[in-house]
Amino acid sequence: xxxxxxxxxxxxxxxxxxxxxxxxxxxxxxxxxxxxxxxxxxxxxxxxxxxxxxxxxxxxxxxxxxxxxxxxxxxxxxxxxxxxxxxxxxxxxxxxxxxxxxxxxxxxxxxxxxxxxxxxxxxxxxxxxxxxxxxxxxxxxxxxxxxxxxxxxxxxxxxxxxxxxxxxxxxxxxxxxxxxxxxxxxxxxxxxxxxxxxxxxxxxxxxxxxxxxxxxxxxxxxxxxxxxxxxxxxxxxxxxxxxxxxxxxxxxxxxxxxxxxxxxxxxxxxxxxxxxxxxxxxxxxxxxxxxxxxxxxxx
Amino acid sequence: xxxxxxxxxxxxxxxxxxxxxxxxxxxxxxxxxxxxxxxxxxxxxxxxxxxxxxxxxxxxxxxxxxxxxxxxxxxxxxxxxxxxxxxxxxxxxxxxxxxxxxxxxxxxxxxxxxxxxxxxxxxxxxxxxxxxxxxxxxxxxxxxxxxxxxxxxxxxxxxxxxxxxxxxxxxxxxxxxxxxxxxxxxxxxxxxxxxxxxxxxxxxxxxxxxxxxxxxxxxxxxxxxxxxxxxxxxxxxxxxxxxxxxxxxxxxxxxxxxxxxxxxxxxxxxxxxxxxxxxxxxxxxxxxxxxxxxxxxxxxxxxxxxxxxxxxxxxxxxxxxxxxxxxx
Numbered sequence: 001x002x003x004x005x006x007x008x009x010x011x012x013x014x015x016x017x018x019x020x021x022x023x024x025x026x027x028x029x030x031x032x033x034x035x036x037x038x039x040x041x042x043x044x045x046x047x048x049x050x051x052x053x054x055x056x057x058x059x060x061x062x063x064x065x066x067x068x069x070x071x072x073x074x075x076x077x078x079x080x081x082x083x084x085x086x087x088x089x090x091x092x093x094x095x096x097x098x099x100x101x102x103x104x105x106x107x108x109x110x111x112x113x114x115x116x117x118x119x120x121x122x123x124x125x126x127x128x129x130x131x132x133x134x135x136x137x138x139x140x141x142x143x144x145x146x147x148x149x150x151x152x153x154x155x156x157x158x159x160x161x162x163x164x165x166x167x168x169x170x171x172x173x174x175x176x177x178x179x180x181x182x183x184x185x186x187x188x189x190x191x192x193x194x195x196x197x198x199x200x201x202x203x204x205x206x207x208x209x210x211x212x213x214x215x216x217x218x219x220x221x222x223x224x225x226x227x228x229x230x231x232x233x234x235x236x237x238x239x240x241x242x243x244x245x246x247x248x249x250x251x252x253x254x255x256x257x258x259x260x261x262x263x264x265x266x267x268x269x270x271x272x273x274x275x276x277x278x279x280x281x282x283x284x285x286x287x288x289x290x291x292x293x294x295x296x297x298x299x
Numbered sequence: 300x301x302x303x304x305x306x307x308x309x310x311x312x313x314x315x316x317x318x319x320x321x322x323x324x325x326x327x328x329x330x331x332x333x334x335x336x337x338x339x340x341x342x343x344x345x346x347x348x349x350x351x352x353x354x355x356x357x358x359x360x361x362x363x364x365x366x367x368x369x370x371x372x373x374x375x376x377x378x379x380x381x382x383x384x385x386x387x388x389x390x391x392x393x394x395x396x397x398x399x400x401x402x403x404x405x406x407x408x409x410x411x412x413x414x415x416x417x418x419x420x421x422x423x424x425x426x427x428x429x430x431x432x433x434x435x436x437x438x439x440x441x442x443x444x445x446x447x448x449x450x451x452x453x454x455x456x457x458x459x460x461x462x463x464x465x466x467x468x469x470x471x472x473x474x475x476x477x478x479x480x481x482x483x484x485x486x487x488x489x490x491x492x493x494x495x496x497x498x499x500x501x502x503x504x505x506x507x508x509x510x511x512x513x514x515x516x517x518x519x520x521x522x523x524x525x526x527x528x529x530x531x532x533x534x535x536x537x538x539x540x541x542x543x544x545x546x547x548x549x550x551x552x553x554x555x556x557x558x559x560x561x562x563x564x565x566x567x568x569x570x571x572x573x574x575x576x577x578x579x580x581x582x583x584x585x586x587x588x589x590x591x592x593x594x595x596x597x598x599x600x601x602x603x604x605x606x607x608x609x610x611x612x613x614x615x616x617x618x619x620x621x622x623x624x625x626x627x
Contacts, residue, residue, distance in 0.1 A: 036412045043409065044423045050481065051426075053449045054438050068447040068455075114334035123327045136342050138534075138609040140541040142581050143602040144345035146352055146595045149586065151345075153359060170337030201326045230431040232544040237586060249433045253548045256437070257555060263441050270441075273434045281429050285422065292485055293492040 058268040065264035079268040086259040087269070091244070092251040099161045099235075099247060100228035106168035107175050107224050108217065114171050115179035116205050120191060130180070136173035141233065152238070159242040164234040168224075175220050181294045182216025183209060219291025222284065226277060248273050346602070352595035359589055370596035381597070383572045384580035387472065391542050391576070395476050396535040400528065403486030410487070411494050421491065428484030436548040439478045440465050444553075465553035468573035475545055475574070486531055493527040494520065536608050540601065543578040550574045577601065 057065065058079055060072045083089060117123070118130055152163040186209055194204045210217065232249040239245040252273050256266045281288060353370055355363035374381055406424050413420050427435070443450050443464035451461040464474045501519050510518070546568070554569035567583065568575025581601070585594025 033414060036409070037415075040409055040413045040416075040420055043406065044420060047423055047427055047481065050438050050442055053442055057441065066447065068452045070449055070452060110333040110337070113330040117327050117330035121323075121327050121330070123324070129331075132338060132342075135609060136338070138537050138605065139342070140537065140578070140601060140605050142541055142578050143598045143605065144341065144349060145581075146585055146591050146598060147345035147348035148341060150359065150591070167337065167341055169333065170340065171334035176334065201323075201330075226429075230433075232433050232548070236547075237582065249431060249544075252431075252437065253433045253551065256552055261555075263444070263447070266437060267441060270434045270437045274430050277429050277431060278426070281426075289421075289425075289488060292488045295485075295489065 054267045054270060057263055058265075058271055060264045062262050062264060065262045076264075079264055080272065083265055083269045083272060086265060087251055087255055088243075089248075089251070089269070089272070092246055092248045095161060095245055096229060096247040096249075099164055099231075100225045102165045103168045103228045104221050104224045106165065107172045108221060110169050110171045111175040111179055111220075112210070112217070113205070115176045115183055116209065118176065119180040119183040120188075120205070120209065121201070133173050133176050133180075137177055145237070149237070158238055159245065161235075161239065161245055161247075163238045164228070164231070172224065175224055178220045178223065178291070178294060179213075179216060182213050182220070185216075186212050215287050215290060216294075218284070218287050219294075222280070222288060223291060226280075229277060349595045349598050349602070352592055353599045355592045355595075357591040357595075359591060363592065366592065370593045373593065374596055374600070380567070380572070380575065381577075381580055383568070384575045384577045387546075387568070387573065387575055388540060388542060388577040390472055391475070392536055392539040394472070395479050395542075396532065396539050398476055399479050399483055399486060399535060400531060402480050403483045403531075404490050404528075406483060406487045407490035407494055410491055421488070424487055425484035428482045428487075430482065432544045433548050435478060435482060436545050437552060439474065439481070440549055440552045443474055465549055466570055468571040471549070471553075471570055471573045475549060478545060478549075486535075489527060489531060490524065493524045497523040533608055533611060537605055540605055540608075541578045542576045543582070546574040546576045547579055 053070065056070060056072055059075045059077065060069070060079075061074065061076055064073055118126060118133065148163075149158070152158050157163055157166075190208050190212070191204050194208045195201075199207065230249060231247070232253065235245075235247045235250045236253075239247070239250065252269055255269050256263075260266055352363055354365060354367060356366050356369070357363035410417060410420055410424065430438070442448050445451055445461065445463045445466055448464075450464070454461050462470055465471050497520055501523070502515070505515050505519050550566065550569040554566045556566050556569075568579070577597070578601075581594050581597040584590045584597065
């Protein structure tokens with residue numbers, strides 16, 4: 001565009017051509033904008049449609065749920081109350097919160113120092129140790145499942161949530177990996193200054209690095225919490241025989257067949273299981289997105 | 300190291316230095332102790348024990364009995380269900396992983412082109428990735444249920460055929476792929492970040508050379524984002540190898556049986572075994588039927604496959620190990 005203006009001598013006709021070209025470019029740009037956004041909106045509608053359909057279903061009466069109707073004739077928020085009377089939802093919630101909270105706290109206690117040593121301290125074998133972290137992160141849990149399951153059987157802890165909680169006291173590979181990536185982004189100078197002042201390494205970590213790594217720690221904790229909230233493999237493996245220790249995932253998976261055959265209540269229960277995660281996400285969106293971005297660091 | 304100490308001999312004396320270094324080593328050890336115990340108890344020991352148990356017959360009640368290669372022989376010659384399970388899992392590796400990556404890249408590219416509302420679109424596209432897997436499967440089995448599901452209602456209204464989706468052995472896995480595509484948001488966020496990281500100057504230089512959009516993607520975008528694509532591909536394959544929750548819940552809900560994980564072997568991998576995955580077969584054999592020796596053999600094969608995939612990653616991950624600057 002600018003080259004055209006430069007070569008064409010100034011004049012009424014030249015300016016006329018130029019404006020027309022300008023207008024065309026502008027129109028094309030506007031068309032591109034409209035096209036991109038039309039596609040964007042269409043894709044967004046597809047992504048949101050499942051949410052809309054299940055919300056609509058969750059408000060239908062049980063009679064209407066048997067039909068193929070998409071829109072409720074009358075709205076029944078009572079379905080959400082009924083979910084709690086059909087299935088022990090409070091028990092599931094309590095178990096899930098116990099699992100997720102303890103696992104997250106234990107993970108932080110054990111994984112922060114390990115990640116710190118892997119990123120901020122100099123020692124021989126550090127790279128080897130990091131490779132071990134990567135290998136543990138990549139190892140499917142099924143590979144080591146038999147001996148670990150046998151171990152928990154001997155400790156008489158199968159049927160409880162402890163086999164999923166206690167290992168976090170000894171570090172979680174994915175969390176260590178994530179925390180290390182965060183710690184590496186903090187400039188070395190702050191820690192060095194504290195060391196010159198005679199701080200012990202523990203104090204350097206707790207007083208200097210951890211406050212600066214707060215967003216990273218928050219993201220790691222949130223990932224762990226959500227992992228536990230969503231976990232199905234662990235609960236079905238260890239607690240499927242003991243409904244008193246079922247989590248929301250497990251309760252929800254059996255909801256439709258054990259407590260209800262109609263879709264309206266099942267969808268109400270489904271929404272109840274999604275809701276806490278979605279709420280936390282909206283409250284802490286920024287921390288979350290930053291965290292996910294770091295999980296995809298260049299390999 | 301020693302040279303460094305000697306040249307700096309103006310500083311503290313040698314014994315003092317040695318004491319300091321010993322203290323440093325103790326500090327490192329103190330920071331690492333819980334994790335080192337974890338490596339021993341939850342990684343090294345069970346890995347070795349799994350290999351040992353894979354050569355035994357073991358049911359938890361009596362001690363493991365050495366049977367040599369029996370488990371492996373059974374697996375490779377006499378177990379039709381492991382063939383089906385391995386086929387389904389490899390199908391997911393071959394279809395689900397590339398489909399999710401292509402779709403994730405497409406959505407991320409779309410988001411970069413949206414001049415207004417980028418944040419809003421990003422949130423909308425990410426949202427389904429947050430949905431707990433069990434809730435997501437339930438939602439999809441409802442949406443696609445043949446009789447009353449909204450998808451078939453809409454298809455019917457448009458005069459199109461109404462497939463059985465999760466109840467049709469040829470469509471059950473594609474239905475799971477659609478579920479995976481709906482939850483593509485995690486990949487999208489990672490790809491988006493790396494797309495936005497591509498230096499603007501490279502695009503400008505390409506524009507001056509007059510390249511077409513495909514060349515622009517092939518020679519500017521792709522080299523810049525390929526490390527991230529590689530990482531996503533490998534973690535995707537590892538996740539697909541252990542695909543479990545969605546398959547188990549979809550089969551149980553679509554079949555209408557309250558068997559969480561396959562107590563009823565007739566309905567395993569409903570419909571017609573089309574959703575039986577390798578991880579589920581391992582779970583059923585080991586922890587429902589207590590053939591723990593056989594489950595260990597299944598685990599060893601899984602280990603070999605996932606190790607191969609991980610080693611590719613580790614070779615690629617040099618930059619990750621040796622400093623953040625990265626020498627690709």
